[in-house]
Amino acid sequence: MQTATYPASSGDQATKVDGYMDRQPEDKSNSPAQNQRGNDSQQEDQNSMEKNSSNSVWTSGIPAALEEATMSQPAPSTSEGPQVETMQSMQQNEGARPGQQQPSNIADKSAPSSSEAASRSTENNQYKNAGKNTDNLRDRQMRKSRLSQLLDLQRKRIRPADHSTKGRYGIQDFDFLQTLGTGSFGRVHLVQSKHNRLFYAIKVLEKRRVVDMKQVEHTCDERHILSRVQHPFITILWGTFQDAKNLFMVMDFAEGGELFSLLRKCHRFPEKVAKFYAAEVILALDYLHHNQIVYRDLKPENLLLDRFGHLKIVDFGFAKRVSTNNCFTLCGTPDYLAPEIISLKPYNKAADWWSLGIFIFEMLAGYPPFYSENPMKLYENILEGSISYPQYFSHASIDLMDHLLQRDITSRYGNLKDGSMDIIMHPWFRDISWDKILTRKVEVPYVPPIRAGMGDSSQFESYATGPTNYGNNENPEFSDIFQDF
Numbered sequence: 001m002q003t004a005t006y007p008a009s010s011g012d013q014a015t016k017v018d019g020y021m022d023r024q025p026e027d028k029s030n031s032p033a034q035n036q037r038g039n040d041s042q043q044e045d046q047n048s049m050e051k052n053s054s055n056s057v058w059t060s061g062i063p064a065a066l067e068e069a070t071m072s073q074p075a076p077s078t079s080e081g082p083q084v085e086t087m088q089s090m091q092q093n094e095g096a097r098p099g100q101q102q103p104s105n106i107a108d109k110s111a112p113s114s115s116e117a118a119s120r121s122t123e124n125n126q127y128k129n130a131g132k133n134t135d136n137l138r139d140r141q142m143r144k145s146r147l148s149q150l151l152d153l154q155r156k157r158i159r160p161a162d163h164s165t166k167g168r169y170g171i172q173d174f175d176f177l178q179t180l181g182t183g184s185f186g187r188v189h190l191v192q193s194k195h196n197r198l199f200y201a202i203k204v205l206e207k208r209r210v211v212d213m214k215q216v217e218h219t220c221d222e223r224h225i226l227s228r229v230q231h232p233f234i235t236i237l238w239g240t241f242q243d244a245k246n247l248f249m250v251m252d253f254a255e256g257g258e259l260f261s262l263l264r265k266c267h268r269f270p271e272k273v274a275k276f277y278a279a280e281v282i283l284a285l286d287y288l289h290h291n292q293i294v295y296r297d298l299k300p301e302n303l304l305l306d307r308f309g310h311l312k313i314v315d316f317g318f319a320k321r322v323s324t325n326n327c328f329t330l331c332g333t334p335d336y337l338a339p340e341i342i343s344l345k346p347y348n349k350a351a352d353w354w355s356l357g358i359f360i361f362e363m364l365a366g367y368p369p370f371y372s373e374n375p376m377k378l379y380e381n382i383l384e385g386s387i388s389y390p391q392y393f394s395h396a397s398i399d400l401m402d403h404l405l406q407r408d409i410t411s412r413y414g415n416l417k418d419g420s421m422d423i424i425m426h427p428w429f430r431d432i433s434w435d436k437i438l439t440r441k442v443e444v445p446y447v448p449p450i451r452a453g454m455g456d457s458s459q460f461e462s463y464a465t466g467p468t469n470y471g472n473n474e475n476p477e478f479s480d481i482f483q484d485f
């Protein structure tokens with residue numbers, strides 16, 4: 001779990017929902033309620049930006065679009081200066097990866113341009129006229145049916161129910177290296193296979209903590225669901241095993257770190273970038289929902305980047321197999337909770353589409369729409385549902401978020417007769433090639449600056465080495481409860 005370095009203020013200590021820790025935006029300097037950070041923390045941020053900027057690499061193809069999108073967003077006035085500068089300084093300081101073109105002259109392009117406002121207004125006008133001029137109904141129908149066929153193929157890729165990951169590996173198969181992240185029940189380690197020398201991530205869960213926090217069912221669901229799903233944007237579970245005290249889940253190592261960290265470094269993403277990450281998430285949610293799985297914990301902390309810059313959803317600790325409206329558990333991350341969950345009403349996959357709306361907002365604004373340091377106020381804000389969109393959001397993005405952030409689930413996009421198609425076909429995604437997104441043929445906005453395949457954990461926070469006295473098989477605990485592992 002990413003620990004926020006945002007200064008804690010009174011009353012904002014971790015809130016637990018169903019055993020999970022709350023998050024605090026590290027920086028919501030451009031939020032309606034501006035933060036009051038001291039010089040020290042600003043200096044710290046500056047230092048960390050400089051450190052990070054020299055590492056960051058933006059791929060060659062996207063930057064022009066990325067810059068345009070970034071620069072066409074008037075920056076809100078904040079004590080820390082505009083986000084635009086932040087993004088630009090990241091770009092200016094980047095080093096070129098071997099074989100990659102240095103992004104074209106960013107400094108020149110950063111000069112204020114009178115065409116920016118014009119281009120935004122053209123974009124908005126295009127959106128307003130979209131129904132009249134482009135997208136005639138027949139084209140739309142054809143696109144929709146082509147897309148449905150494509151998605152159907154992916155949706156059917158599910159491993160058989162009797163596919164077992166149990167006992168496929170043991171502690172003796174891996175060298176345990178540093179900690180990549182910590183969670184409520186243990187930690188995730190970088191490991192190296194003693195056989196093929198490849199690097200993996202192993203999530204270790206302490207059985208006693210899982211039992212004490214009444215998370216047995218969630219943990220078993222996580223293992224079961226992850227062992228069956230097969231999707232380009234979902235982490236692969238290679239195997240599970242246990243020792244006397246711990247459960248182990250062997251996953252592929254997502255080397256690029258958390259999207260959360262990238263977002264906090266950039267403060268907010270240009271629309272093109274947000275659209276790209278949203279598109280990958282949508283395809284993963286579409287896949288899960290068609291396989292009767294609701295994810296229930298969408299947030300930037302659970303979205304990791306692989307070495308190429310594509311997303312991998314991790315942490316299926318709240319994922320659940322569902323039929324219709326049959327979830328009641330209060331779980332998820334407060335900022336991302338759908339109103340029906342807070343009201344303790346039965347809820348379904350529509351809750352994930354609500355979270356998608358929050359996710360898109362947070363990527364574009366740098367803070368979630370209902371943010372409050374006071375958890376009760378946060379819940380009130382969510383239930384009340386009034387959203388103040390920053391003026392630099394495009395009409396199309398606002399329209400999509402309005403349709404996702406519908407308190408009434410019978411009006412929420414994703415939950416209507418056409419399901420996810422309403423989202424996929426929304427004008428905000430007009431320039432997205434869904435088939436290319438699915439086949440990962442789209443140029444990514446950001447390639448993590450790592451030495452791929454070398455066990456490079458530079459994109460993760462450093463942790464003091466934790467307990468790694470794993471592998472003790474004496475006096476096994478709870479083996480009846482965790483017999484599936």
Ligand SMILES: Nc1ncnc2c1ncn2[C@@H]1O[C@H](COP(=O)(O)OP(=O)(O)OP(=O)(O)O)[C@@H](O)[C@H]1O
Pocket residue numbers: 001002020021180181182183184185186188201203235251252253254255258301302304314315316317460
């Ligand atoms: N496959 C992976 N590759 C690289 N890092 C990973 C991987 N899976 C998890 N991590 C890191 O470990 C952190 C904790 O993982 P995860 O969220 O799955 O644990 P958790 O115990 O369920 O945490 P939480 O209590 O926050 O739900 C992640 O935020 C991420 O930084």
